[in-house]
Amino acid sequence: MYRFGCIIILLAVVYGTTLTHDFVWDDTYIIVNNPLLEKLGNIPAFFLSEDTIEESSTGYYRPVTYISFALDRAVWGVNPAGFHLTNLVLHIVAVLLFYAVTAVLFKKERLAFVAALIFALHPVAGETVNFLAGGRNTLLSACFGLLALLFHVRNKPVPALACFTAAIFSKEFALLFPAVFVLYDLRMQREKFRAGRYAPFLVPVAVYLTLRSFAVQKANFLDAINLPDAVAAPYLVARYLLNMVAPFQLKVLYSINPGTTSVILCCVFAGGVTAAVYYFRKHDEILFSAFWFLLFLLPVINIIPLHTTTMMADRYAYFSLMGFSLFLAAVIGKLNGRGMAVVVVALCAVYAAIDMRHNGVWKNDIEFFTRMTKDAPERFVGFKNLGMAYYRKGDTARAVEYLEAGDTKRDISVNYLIGDAYIYWKENRLDKAEKSLRRVVDVNPSNPEPYLLLMMIHEQKGDSDTAQDYRNKVLGMVGSLDKLMTDRTFEMCRTGETYMSKGQYADAEIYLWQALKIDPDYIPALVDMGSLRAGQGKLADAVTYFSKALDLEPFNASARYNLAMVYQMQGRTAEARAEMVKFRDAENREKHKENVLR
Known part of the structure; x- marks a missing residue:
């Protein structure tokens, strides 16, 4: 147990600073401004919802991840410290499970401890721990997947099946775990292949694929396979391996433009690694680590193009890092006791120093995006x-x-x-x-x-x-300038309303401003801008927008009501009461109009 305690203390020290970090990058869209996370009663909807970022489809389906975010929201509200604490705890759990799995597989406690230390502190894992929206799915899938493997090794099929199910609904990477089960049975247990033993795992896979087909716009991810693009695969494998061997130039955004020479060299390198693995094929640790490393890189080496900003990211390699950690631990284990201790301590010290420096990159959006401009200028x-x-x-x-x-x-x-x-x-x-x-x-x-x-x-x-020249060009394209301006105004106003509903006032203001620039008398945009200004505490501006809307449409109930509320906030009680009377009159007129239309 002291080894478990050592791992927990080290990770708490190295990643403790993350608890002071803000939400960064996609965290805002996926966690903070996601209305589905506001109520635990929305959990069933997660199983029929696709991951989206700024209303855009991603092709990802990870309902268990969203359940974890909803639980965090229920406990912590939108305090980022609680979400970061959950990520840290999940990484600790994943490391301890990796320790347990390695110990059970190879019956070598020292090997398991060293492999777990390397995996725990290796800088490549840092992005997964720091990035809430991008890392939570990986952490959950790793925890459940390792649990499934542990139960499988201990011949407990029902818990293994339950954990595998949770893993694949956390992230699609877990669909690869049955291959690990098969390798363990054939190689380490020397058992014959029995299809019936693995058939139960097809049930949650079928359920997952069925639900995913309803939730995701482009449900068949196999359609995305583009073999010509897969030429980058050897290059990506080599880059990931290089980052693990020498994690001194890790980036938050990688630019991947492999030339022909690079690909050829990487193929030669990959061939050398394959030959080395074949040479050591009788060593279970080497074979298993190489298989694990390559297996979990398959989804992220551009055979199936990713719906993300970058072709390569450290968080994509979290699973494969376990294979590398096992391999490195096996190599270090060949040293004598003292030499092994010195190397492990030195590695942990170097890794920890890199981690603590790199954690600061994720402190807030300014720090993070500043680093992004330097990593990919x-x-x-x-x-x-x-x-x-x-x-x-x-x-x-x-x-x-x-x-x-x-x-x-x-x-x-x-x-x-x-x-x-x-x-x-x-x-x-x-x-x-x-x-x-x-x-x-x-x-x-x-x-x-x-x-x-x-x-x-x-x-x-x-x-x-010059304005007339541009007007003529527009007319030559669309025929009706008024329709173009009307459509654009409506679209901008609706987008602004969407951002307002999520509390993103700066973004909402940009779109509402656009709408009013095209049509200064567009009443819905005037009312929305007045509401936005009131939400920002700019009450005088809010009065101006509501008043203009009412000049154009005196019986606009929404503008009357909001103006009354602003007057009340300003302490103008008499005017607020007068506006409420006018609001009720306007409301009655609208109800009467609706009844007539019926």
């Missing part, structure tokens, strides 16, 4: 996210600086360029907005939206001739 995503992080903090100068830097990157999409143009326009940086929109025109000249915005910007500048 040729990509736009870090600059875009860093710019938006500063914008949400109210630091407009830095926001514009980083957004503009992101606009120069070759991989930025048209939608992001247009979004940045709106921000520049909102902040009265008209030349920057025009520059961004001109790039959109160069990339996608058939898109009418940049011409519409350029028309409005030049109208604001007082350049009527």
Whole structure:
């Protein structure tokens, strides 16, 4: 038990600082602003829901992960410390289970302890522990998967089946565990293959695939297989292995552009590793570690393209790290007692130092996205996210600086360029907005939206001739300028309302501002902007927006009610009462109109 205690204390010391970290990156969308997590009664819905980020499909289906987030929300609210504590506890549990599995498989306590220490403290595991939205699914799947393997080894099929089921509903990686069961039975137990022993595992797999087919838009992930893209597989295997051997250049965002020479060298390297494994094939630890390492890399080496920002990430290698840790422990175990102790202590010290330094990268969005811009300076995503992080903090100068830097990157999409143009326009940086929109025109000249915005910007500048030129181009594309502006206003307003419902006021303001810039008299956007300003505590601005809406539509019940509430917050009691009377009158008129329409 003292070994368990040693592991727990080391991990608490190394990762204890994560408890002071904020939510970072996708945590905001998946955890903080996810309405499904607000009530435990929504848990059944998780089994028919796809993972989404900013309303976009991901192709992932991980209901047990969302159950864990819902439980955290029930206990901690939106305090990030509680979520980080859960991640840390799950990593500790995964390490202890890995220790137990290794000890049972090979009957070598020292080997198991060293392998567990390496896995526990290796820097490649750090991203999985630090990243809530991206790491929780891996931690849960690892814990349940290792438990399933432990029960299988101890010949307890029912608990093994239950844990396997929980594992695959946490993350699809766990679908590979039956292959580990088969290897154990054939290699270590010297048993003949018995299909009936593994048939029960097909039941939860069938249930999982059936439910997934209802939840996920593109349910058949086998359709995504693209063998020409799999040429990068040897390169990715080599990169992951290199990161494990020498974890000194780990990144939060990797740029993967393997050239032909790199792929050839990696294939030669992979061939050498395969030959070495074959040479040591009679050593169970070596064979098992190599099989484990390669098996759990299969889903992340681009044979099936990932629906993520990057082709490679440290968190993808968490399972494979167990195989590497076992291999390294087996090699270290060849040393004499004192030499082994010195190497293990030195490794743990180096790993711990790297971990504690790297943890700081995940402290908050500013730190994280700053590091992303350094890790992948040729990509736009870090600059875009860093710019938006500063914008949400109210630091407009830095926001514009980083957004503009992101606009120069070759991989930025048209939608992001247009979004940045709106921000520049909102902040009265008209030349920057025009520059961004001109790039959109160069990339996608058939898109009418940049011409519409350029028309409005030049109208604001007082350049009527240039504005008319852009107006003519829009008319030549769409025929009806009014319809285009009406549709765009409605779309922006609805998007702003979505962000408001999630409490993302800075993002909501951008879209509502866009709607009002296109149509300053659009009443739903005026009411929404008034509500947003009231939520921000800017009551005078809220009164202005509600009053304008009522000037345009005196019997708008929503505007009357919200204006009454704002007056009440300002201490203007008499005016609040008068507005409530008008609200009831407007409400009665709306009810009467509905009855007539029926």
